[in-house]
Amino acid sequence: MGTTASQLGKDLLSEYQELTFLTKQEILLAHKRFSELLSKEDRNLTSVPMEKVLSLPELKSNPFRKRICHVFSTSDMKDGSLTFEDFLDLLSAFSDSATLEIKSHYAFRIFDFDDDGTLDGGDLEKLVNCLTGETEDTRLTPEEMRQLISNILEESDIDKDGTVNLSEFQHVISRSPDFVSSFKIVL
Amino acid sequence: MATFSGHFGGGVQSYFMFLRFLVVLNFLSFLLIAGFILIPSIVFRSTSNMTVDSTGCVCVSGLEECRVYDPNLQGLVVFYQYFLDLLSGTGFMEYSYMFYGYYNNTVAESSGFHYNLPLAYLLTSVFYFAFCLICIITRMGSALRIAVATGSGAAGSYSKMVFTGWDFGCQGDRATQLKQKSIHYQLQVDLEEERLQKKSLSLTLGQTVGLCSLRIFLMLVSLALIGGAFFGIFKATVFSQAQVGAEGILGLFWVYLPSIVITTGNFVVPFMCDQIALFERYSPSTTIIMALFRSVFLRMISLGVLLFTLWSQITCFKDSPKCELCQYNNKEYPCWETRVGQEMYKLALFDFLITIAMLILVEFPRRLFVDHYSCALTRWVGRQEFLVPPNVLGQVYGQTVVWTGALFCPLLPLINTLKFFILFYCKKVTLFSNCRPAVKTFRSTTSIIFFLVVLLFGWGIALVAMIYSLAQIHPSMSCGPFRSLTMMWSIVPNTFYTLSLTTQDFIFYMGSQAFSIPLFIFSCVVLCYVAALAAVYFDRRKWK
Secondary structure, eight states: OOOOSSSOOHHHHHHHHHHSSOOHHHHHHHHHHHHHHSOGGGTTOOEEOHHHHTTSHHHHTOTTHHHHHHHHOOOTTOSOOEEHHHHHHHHHHTSTTOOHHHHHHHHHHHHOTTOSSSBOHHHHHHHHHHHHOSSGGGSOOHHHHHHHHHHHHHHHOSSOSSSBOHHHHHHHHHTOTTHHHHSOOOO | OHHHHHHHOHHHHHHHHHHHHHHHHHHHHHHHHIIIIIHHHHHHHHOOOSBOOOSSOOOOTTOGGGGOOOOOOOSSOOHHHHHHHHHHTOGGGTTSTTSGGGOOOOEEEETTEEEEHHHHHHHHHHHHHHHHHHHHHHHHHHHHHHHHHHTOOOTTOHHHHHHHOOOTTOOSHHHHHHHHHHHHHHHHHHHHHHHHHHHHHTOOHHHHHHHHHHHHHHHHHHHHHHHHHHHHHHHHHHHHHHTTTOOHHHHHHHHTHHHHHHHHHHHHHHHHHHHHHHHHOOOHHHHHHHHHHHHHHHHHHHHHHHHHHHHHHHTTSSOGGGGTTTSSOTTTOTTHHHHHHHHHHHHHHHHHHHHHHHIIIIIHHHHHHHHHOOSHHHHHHOSEEOOHHHHHHHHHHHHHHHHHHTTTOTTHHHHHHHHHHHHHHHHHHHHHHHEEOOSOOOGGGGSHHHHHHHHHHHHHHHHHHHHHHHHTSOOOSSSSTTTTOSSGGGHHHHHHTTSOHHHHHHHHHHHSHHHHHHHHHHHHHHHHHHHHHHHHHHHHHHHO
């Protein structure tokens, strides 16, 4: 249903504005950038493949870019391709006006690398590797990683089941006042 | 400003904000001094229709010798002599608005307008100190407010660091890598601290005793090094003061000897202390803090040693016969305030020249060398790292010199404004073209609050120096606004007694117990209220 025509209809624009946290200008800018991603031959396609999305400068160096595409993609083939509405969902969650619950919800899904609904040791290890750098010499040593993961679980795992679920995650996030301003992508 | 934090991290941004704050502070101080001391002085000199009258001359006969002061004014001098005079503050510069000796103790009176220059000089200096203190505290207050609101320094909370540590607005490969490196370093530091803590709890008694004695021994070694530096400064100052009047380049060298020794000490001693610190085996954060405290101690106290040496020479601690006549050493120091002002001027100028020389002669060639030749040596040396704490200490040292010297060299804040202004842009250029960002940063030492605390420490030392000069040493009888008084501070009581009787009674009442005790109680009540408010604010923030 997302239009790839160069103009976005007025009623569609108002509909998008009601459904997301974005302003009309932000939606128009998003539409413009999304259309640029589609090259001339793919004019009849409705979704942009993941590689093209990752070429956006805002996402290009982000260590979580692939996870972001996977989380917001509604494609059946699970290949991380985004329609225009998926793209708007992404920008809405990362916008200035999105609430803490929305942001923490999406952050949880982004950090959940194996998509099982909880953050276990494997997820945490991949998360830390994304934070410190993906090359060999920027990773923590296995000892340090073990120590760090056990500290994290000790601090945030309240029900002591060995994993961090969504409410425990949101509890940690709520104690950090600058999460809202750092979980932000603006075009 | 945002480009600094994006490319080099928050610490560098705080450094440049601090530098800008110092420029503004110095400029405002210069306006203050110009308005109350400089401009009236210029006006009084040029107009001679105002009655000039000295305030209560303590004119005891037999002290004519003390009032001799010949600043050696030569008409036309050789060009290089002019340049040497500019660098050392002698010759044409000595008897000018630059230094204390040029100002007269004029009390100008004309048709209802009464201006007491010595009183203005003293009160402006005192107010200058108070003004700087207020500025620093206000700045600290606003910075603290920001720090409390953003919950800075939440180290030790690993889950918070990992879950909320990434800034999704970070764009570009370079900024991303920098952020990743700093997160990596922060995690490593915290994990290592925890491991060291666990290890130290598990040490046997014998091992603990061994470690403690090793640390005490190394602390004594570093204190001995610092003490050696102080002794060197003392000897250099004594020697340099004895060489006044030497000619040419060698004369310039002798004159600059204290500054050279201080600067050399400031380079060599921290370097050696760093090597010692490798054996002390403290945790990384403690090592950095210890190194910083040693540097601060070294710099500030070396300035103190210089001042102490100068004063002991002026008031001759050991050699009493020289000071019997005028209560200060008038043979070698006919106008001692100018001499102290000259020393401070030389320190400030030398500091500036050395910094610029370091930029041009060390950092630029290093960058060219590293970029154009690649061998094992260049890879090991690498580009210059922009370390924030040593740069901050340099600036605080410069500012302390200005504070100490402002009483004796009223134009010093103006010189300092220009110096810091030029330094801001030079450092910015060298930062962007020559340096790579410092990876190993420790949050609390790169915050602006830490810089302001160290600045306050420098201010305290300058305050002690000023109080000692005002209240203890006899002003020169041959020059300056206070030439007829036994003590610089006595102008205030003298003027006070010329006020009307009701004003005197009112001020006495304010100082008496009937007023001050209720005032004290009231301030305690206000303090308790503010503390309670702050506690409530803290709790509410935690609940959110």
